[in-house]
Amino acid sequence: MPARLTSLLALAAAAITxxxxxxxxxxxxxxxxLARRFNITxxxxxxxxxxxxxxxxxxxxxxxxxxxxxxxxxxxDPVTNQAAIYTASVGVGTPPTxxxxxxxxxxxxxxxxxxxxxxxxxxxxxxxxxxxVEYDSGLFIGEEYTDTVTLGDLVIPDQGxxxxxxxxxxxxxxxxxxxxxxxxxxxxTFDGEPVPTVLNTAFTQGLIDANVIxxxxxxxxxxxxxxxxxxxxxxxxxxxxxxxxxxxxxxxTPASAYVGIDQSITYGAAxxxxxxxxxxxxxxxxxxxxxxxxxxxxxxxxTGAVPDDNxxxxxxxxxxxxxxxxxFFHIGDNTYEFTANAQIWPRALxxxxxxxxxxxxxxxxxxxxxxxxxxxxxxxxxxxxxFYYVYDVTNDKVGFATTEFTDAxxx
Numbered sequence: 128m129p130a131r132l133t134s135l136l137a138l139a140a141a142a143i144t145x146x147x148x149x150x151x152x153x154x155x156x157x158x159x160x161l162a163r164r165f166n167i168t169x170x171x172x173x174x175x176x177x178x179x180x181x182x183x184x185x186x187x188x189x190x191x192x193x194x195x196x197x198x199x200x201x202x203x204d205p206v207t208n209q210a211a212i213y214t215a216s217v218g219v220g221t222p223p224t225x226x227x228x229x230x231x232x233x234x235x236x237x238x239x240x241x242x243x244x245x246x247x248x249x250x251x252x253x254x255x256x257x258x259x260v261e262y263d264s265g266l267f268i269g270e271e272y273t274d275t276v277t278l279g280d281l282v283i284p285d286q287g288x289x290x291x292x293x294x295x296x297x298x299x300x301x302x303x304x305x306x307x308x309x310x311x312x313x314x315x316t317f318d319g320e321p322v323p324t325v326l327n328t329a330f331t332q333g334l335i336d337a338n339v340i341x342x343x344x345x346x347x348x349x350x351x352x353x354x355x356x357x358x359x360x361x362x363x364x365x366x367x368x369x370x371x372x373x374x375x376x377x378x379x380t381p382a383s384a385y386v387g388i389d390q391s392i393t394y395g396a397a398x399x400x401x402x403x404x405x406x407x408x409x410x411x412x413x414x415x416x417x418x419x420x421x422x423x424x425x426x427x428x429x430t431g432a433v434p435d436d437n438x439x440x441x442x443x444x445x446x447x448x449x450x451x452x453x454x455f456f457h458i459g460d461n462t463y464e465f466t467a468n469a470q471i472w473p474r475a476l477x478x479x480x481x482x483x484x485x486x487x488x489x490x491x492x493x494x495x496x497x498x499x500x501x502x503x504x505x506x507x508x509x510x511x512x513x514f515y516y517v518y519d520v521t522n523d524k525v526g527f528a529t530t531e532f533t534d535a536x537x538x
Contacts, residue, residue: 158205158279158280158356158357158358158363159205159215159216159217159278159279159281159356159357160205160215160216160279160353160355160356161205161213161214161230161344161353161354161355161356161357162205162213162215162216162227162351162352162353162354162355163212163213163344163347163349163351163352163353163354163355164212164213164214164351173414173415173439173480174415174438174439174492174493175439176414177413177414177417177492177505177507178417178492178493178494178495180233180262180410180412180413181413181417181494181495181496181502181505183261183262184233184381184385184408184410184502184505185381185496185500185502205279205353205355205356205357212229212300212412212414213229213344213411213508214227214228214229214230214300215227215228215230215278215304215357216228217237217239217276217277217278217304218275218276218277219239219245219274219275219276219277219288220246220247220248220250220251220274221249221275222248223275223277224243224245224246224248225277226239226243226301226302227242227243227300227301228300228301228302228303228304229297229300229302229303229304229412230304230306230357230411230412231303231304231305231306231307231410231411231412232306232385232386232409232410232411232412232518233307233385233386233408233410233411233412233413234260234303234305234307234311234412235305235306235307235308235309235310235311235312235322235324236258236260236287236289236303236311236312236315236322237276237286237287237288237289237302237303237304237305237324237325238258238260238267238269238288238289238290238291238302238303239288239289239290239291239301239302240269240289240290240291240292240294240301240302241267241294241297241300241301241302242297242298242299242300242301242302243301245269245272245288245290245291247272248274250274250275250284251272251273251274252272252273252274253270253271253272254270254271254272254273254287254316256270256271256316256318257269257270257271257316257317258270258271258289258315258316258317258322259315260289260315262296262297262303265294265295265296265297266294266295266296267289267291267293267294267295267297267302268291268292268294269289269290269291269292269293269294270289270290270292271287271288271289271290271316271322272287272288272289272290273285273286273287273288274286274288276288276325278325278357278359281329281334281335281359282334283325283329283332283334284332285328285332286323286325286328287322287323287328289302304325305324306324306325306326306340306357306411306518307324307386308384308385308386308520309321309322309323309324309327309520310384311385312324326338326339326340326359326520327520329359329360330360330520330521334360335359335360335361336361337360337361337519337521338519338520338521339360339361339362339517339518339519339521340357340358340359340360340517340518340520341356341357341358341361341362341363341366341515341516341517342355342356342357342358342411342511342515342516342517342518343355343356343357343358343363343366343367343515343516343530344411344508344511344512344516345512345532346469346473346512346513346532346535346537346538347473347512347537348473348474348475348476348537348538349475349476350479362515362517362526366515366530367514367515367528367529367530368528368529368530368531368533369528369529369530369533370528371515371517371526371527371528372459372460372461372526372527372528373459373517373519373522373524373525373526374388374389374458374524374525374526375524375525376388376524376525377389377406377407379405379406379501380501381501381502382407382408382501382502383406385408385410386408386409386410386518386525387406387407387408387409387502388406388407388458388506388525389404389405389406389458389459390404390405390407390456390457390458390506391404391405391456391457392418392422392454392455392456392457392504393455393457394425394426394430394452394453394454394455395429395452395453396452398455399425399429400425401418401422401425401426401429401454402418402419402422402425402498402503402504403498404457405419405498405499405503405504406501406502406503407502407503407504407505407506408502408504408505408506409505409506409510409511409516409525410505410506410507410508411507411508411511412507413505413507413508414490414507414508414509415440415490415491415492415505415509416465416490416491416492416504416505416506416507416509416510417492417495417504417505418491418492418493418494418503418504419494419496419497419498419499419500419503419504420493420494420495420496420497421498422498422503422504423491423492423493423494426454426491427441429452430443430447430451430489431443431444431447432447432489435482435486435488437481437482437483438480438481438482438488439492440472440480440482440488440489440490440492441488441489441491441492442486442487442489443471443487443489444487445487447487448467448471448487451467451470451471452467453465453466453467454470454491456506456510458527461527463513463514463527463529463533464533464534465510465513466533466534468534468535468536468537468538469490469509469510469512469513469533469535469538470490470491471487471488471490471538472487472488472489472490472538473537473538474487474538490509512532513530513532513533513535514527514528514529514530514533515527515528515530
């Protein structure tokens with residue numbers, strides 16, 4: 128084992144103690160299903176995990192700086208949601224071994240081996256580079272390979288893939304499918320060079336027409352259901368109903384290192400300001416809608432919500448829910464309505480998160496810091512489930528559109 132890797136493993140152990148190459152070209156949409164999965168006990172765990180993630184995202188970007196983390200076929204891949212995370216089944220190797228990977232726009236390395244171990248095949252090439260990435264819930268350390276990656280009907284040869292030798296915090300999943308800005312991979316391998324994401328590699332190889340990924344989520348009332356789709360190389364027009372409009376990636380650090388945007392939030396018909404215009408991020412790896420602490424206090428005042436000791440989430444009474452008004456997310460020249468029903472946790476899943484069957488919990492939580500730090504909100508997947516979401520890498524912009532689920536009352 129290389130001496131460099133040995134030293135990295137020693138550091139990781141200490142950290143854990145403390146805490147054939149087929150090319151398939153498509154000229155029509157190709158899907159990767161996403162599964163919504165729920166695998167934790169108590170929303171307090173979800174809130175704590177989201178807050179820990181937010182802290183790491185801020186810290187990592189501040190440490191790396193803008194210079195290290197800046198920010199024709201269409202291929203769809205279905206995704207699963209587990210009330211805490213979305214996962215996709217991703218094949219690696221020839222023939223492929225399939226892994227359940229967390230879909231993450233807040234990171235950009237793709238790696239496997241946390242659960243199901245990496246299987247070397249004829250297409251697996253060890254680059255000789257060690258790779259290490261730290262996350263909110265842990266880290267992984269391993270060897271960087273190039274290999275054939277299968278995403279639905281999209282087959283990508285020579286894709287960078289980390290094979291974990293040591294991993295923590297990702298159980299029970301097998302690793303991560305990182306689809307954020309490629310600059311986030313700088314410094315993760317020993318040579319420090321960026322590792323192209325699956326999207327970048329597919330575009331560079333001419334397998335997709337555009338360096339664009341579309342994300343379709345849906346609200347769910349079941350603990351585990353396949354109800355999402357990733358679209359590689361464009362958008363799936365069947366997944367949205369309104370006009371798809373774009374805004375540029377924010378220029379404010381540290382949000383600019385991620386799929387960051389500028390937005391403001393108001394409440395109700397009176398237009399009460401909850402969050403003045405500021406920068407934050409959109410993130411498939413975060414469950415809740417996290418607001419800066421001072422903004423959340425305004426939201427609590429407007430709604431009458433109080434913290435719930437059992438779940439850690441905000442809670443309202445039935446009468447308060449009857450009077451709950453919409454939140455309005457002002458993004459660019461457009462306003463996106465986050466309805467009263469969208470603001471509550473799916474009541475069918477209350478007991479799964481440690482709550483009372485008949486109680487009403489809110490999906491808006493505390494970011495853990497006041498506004499003015501350059502990352503003052505995270506629009507997690509409970510927000511993204513109500514809108515179609517697009518990350519255009521080439522043009523450095525983010526798109527949103529309403530869907531048939533924008534006004535759904537399923538929660």
